[in-house]
Amino acid sequence: MPFAFDALVIGAGLAGSVAARELAERGGRRVLLLERRPHVAGNTYDCTDEHGVLIHQYGPHIFHTQSRRVFQYLTRFTDWREYEHRVVANVHGQLMPVPFNLTSLAIAFGEEKAERLTRKLTDAYGAECRVTILELRQNTDPEISALADYVYENIFKTYTMKQWGTTPEQIDPATTARVPVLLSTDDRYFQDAYQGMPAKGYTAMVEAILDHPNITVELGCDARSRLTPEEGGLRLDGQLFTGTVIYTGAVDELFSHQFGQLPYRTLDFRFETHDKTWYQTHGTVNYTVDEDYTRITEFKHLTGQRLPGVTTIVKEYSRAYTGADGEVPYYAIINEENRALYERYRALCQRYPDFHLLGRLAEYQYYNMDAIVAKALELCDRLV
Numbered sequence: 150m151p152f153a154f155d156a157l158v159i160g161a162g163l164a165g166s167v168a169a170r171e172l173a174e175r176g177g178r179r180v181l182l183l184e185r186r187p188h189v190a191g192n193t194y195d196c197t198d199e200h201g202v203l204i205h206q207y208g209p210h211i212f213h214t215q216s217r218r219v220f221q222y223l224t225r226f227t228d229w230r231e232y233e234h235r236v237v238a239n240v241h242g243q244l245m246p247v248p249f250n251l252t253s254l255a256i257a258f259g260e261e262k263a264e265r266l267t268r269k270l271t272d273a274y275g276a277e278c279r280v281t282i283l284e285l286r287q288n289t290d291p292e293i294s295a296l297a298d299y300v301y302e303n304i305f306k307t308y309t310m311k312q313w314g315t316t317p318e319q320i321d322p323a324t325t326a327r328v329p330v331l332l333s334t335d336d337r338y339f340q341d342a343y344q345g346m347p348a349k350g351y352t353a354m355v356e357a358i359l360d361h362p363n364i365t366v367e368l369g370c371d372a373r374s375r376l377t378p379e380e381g382g383l384r385l386d387g388q389l390f391t392g393t394v395i396y397t398g399a400v401d402e403l404f405s406h407q408f409g410q411l412p413y414r415t416l417d418f419r420f421e422t423h424d425k426t427w428y429q430t431h432g433t434v435n436y437t438v439d440e441d442y443t444r445i446t447e448f449k450h451l452t453g454q455r456l457p458g459v460t461t462i463v464k465e466y467s468r469a470y471t472g473a474d475g476e477v478p479y480y481a482i483i484n485e486e487n488r489a490l491y492e493r494y495r496a497l498c499q500r501y502p503d504f505h506l507l508g509r510l511a512e513y514q515y516y517n518m519d520a521i522v523a524k525a526l527e528l529c530d531r532l533v
Contacts, residue, residue, distance in 0.1 A: 152392065154181040154365070157385060159372045160397030162191020164508035164521045166358045167222075168395045171529035173363035178393070178533075180363055183370045185398075189359060192477070193351035193518065200422045202461040203350060203454055207477065208416060209433060209446040209463075210351060213339040214519030220343040222526065226357035229345035230453050234338040237430070238437045240303050247338070247435060249300050250331035257299065269293055270332050277333045283326035300330060308437040312467050313414060313482075338433075341519075346451055372396075378403060383501055393532060394501070397508035399478060400494045408493045411513060413470035413478035422461045429462070442466050481513045488513070505532075 156176075158169045161184035172178045188194050192207040211234045214220055237244040238253075245253040255263040269290060274280045282305075285297035305328050309320055337344075347354040359366055376394075377384040383394060396403065401411045419442070432450035436442060442464040449460055470478045481487070491513040498504055507528055509516050516524065 152385070152388070152390060154179045154392065156180045156393040156395070157376070157390060158182045158395045158397070159376065160184060160191065160508065160510075161186075161189040161355070161359070161366060161368075162397060162508065162521075163193060163355065163518055164191075164511075164525050165395065165397045166190075166355050167522050167525035168397075168507060168529055169364050170358045170361060171526065171533065172393065172395075173361045175529065176533035178363065180365070182359070182364060182366045183372045183375060184366065184368050185371045187369045188352065189366065189368070190352045190355040192479075193355070195350040195352050198420070198422070198461055200459050200461060201456060202422070202448055202459065203452045204420065204448050204461055204463070205351075205446075205451075206418075208418060208465060208479075209448070209451060210518060211339070211344075211432075211451065212346060212518055213341040213344040214517075215341050215343070216519055216523055217343070218526065219519045219522045223347075223354065223522065227354040228348040230348050231344075232346045232451065232453070233344050234433070234451075235336050235431055236338045236433045236435060238304055238308075238435045240438055244430065244434065246336040247304060247437075248329050248331050249304050250336065251334050252336055254296075257303075266292060266296060267332075270330075274332060277335075279329045279331055281326055282328045282330070285330065296330070300328065301325065304328070304437050307439075308435060308443060311441070311443050313480075314467065314469060346453070350452070372398065373402065376403075378497070378501070380500075383504060392503065394504045395507050395528070396498075396504065397506075397511050399510040400491070400498065400506060400513065404494060404497055408490060410472055411478075411491060411494075412482045412487055414467055414480040414482060415470040415476050416479050417466040417468065419464040419466070420461060421464070422459060424458060425460060426457050428460050478510060481509070481515060483513070483515075 155178040156172045158165045158180055161182055165182060169180045169182045173180045193210045194207060195203055195205045198204050236247050238247045243256055245256040251267055254266060282297045282301055285293050288294055306317055375386055382389050428447050433444055433446045435444045445462050445464050447460060447462045470476055498506055505528060506512055507525060508521055
């Protein structure tokens, strides 16, 4: 019996949803989309908690991009709330903007010393630019070199150790060298041309993307129980499937970890609701020198909800991913050994001519939201 579908998409996050829409709309294909979770939108999923606060279930997501194409594409499916994210670091009780900038400099060192350092920095590097720790450490002026050490010790080192479970000795020197200091008072966390939050949330936006007559979405469906890779091809429900397949899940899972499990970091989220209008001054506060958690996010700053007398926050704890039920693999641990392991899985996928890997898990790579939308659009440019 022939299939009722021309294309199969695994995963209803941004990558899979945009790809499904493009195949259905531009390509005229009948698309079956399978999603393991009971909801669409992947890690961008948001929902209202029992106190009426709109929360991001899998951690905060703030949209920003330099791509006009990506912004215009998503604008088809959502209105935007104007929002520019500002993050502060809690450094021994002092709150200062991150990335570290001239405002942070004044808070850390006092106005008089900050003015002197600002003159030295702008004379050496120019105004309104980004300078890395490596560049600052190579400066012969001892005060500028000491500034680099301050940023490393108080903004970067402990936060990175918590995030990645490393010791200072294990932190890649190349990563450390790229840590920026901004020679401006622009306190925005992102400097992209297009920034904002979907007015009704990410889930509503993704639902609108998937609202097409050629798309069938099945939730609560683990693709591993339906899709089987075999020597002769991919089988869907036991039958050879010859249409386009876009896979956004963990590639090692598809092949039952036959070469071993790809390592990730995962996150534990501790949500707290407080009987006050605001818990903190900014949407996100990073804890860079103390506490077991890496940051606290207060959602009402992001969403613009007006709920007096109640607010919900989330604390994030990073740890190693084990693959246990309920764990989510968030961040690929990218090094030479892990990339080599990934390439073995990718080679298996190349046996199937119309099988395409897309997204963080499938490509074992970190992508911002805008980048993954761009990747999905570019893939479908080729396919349709």
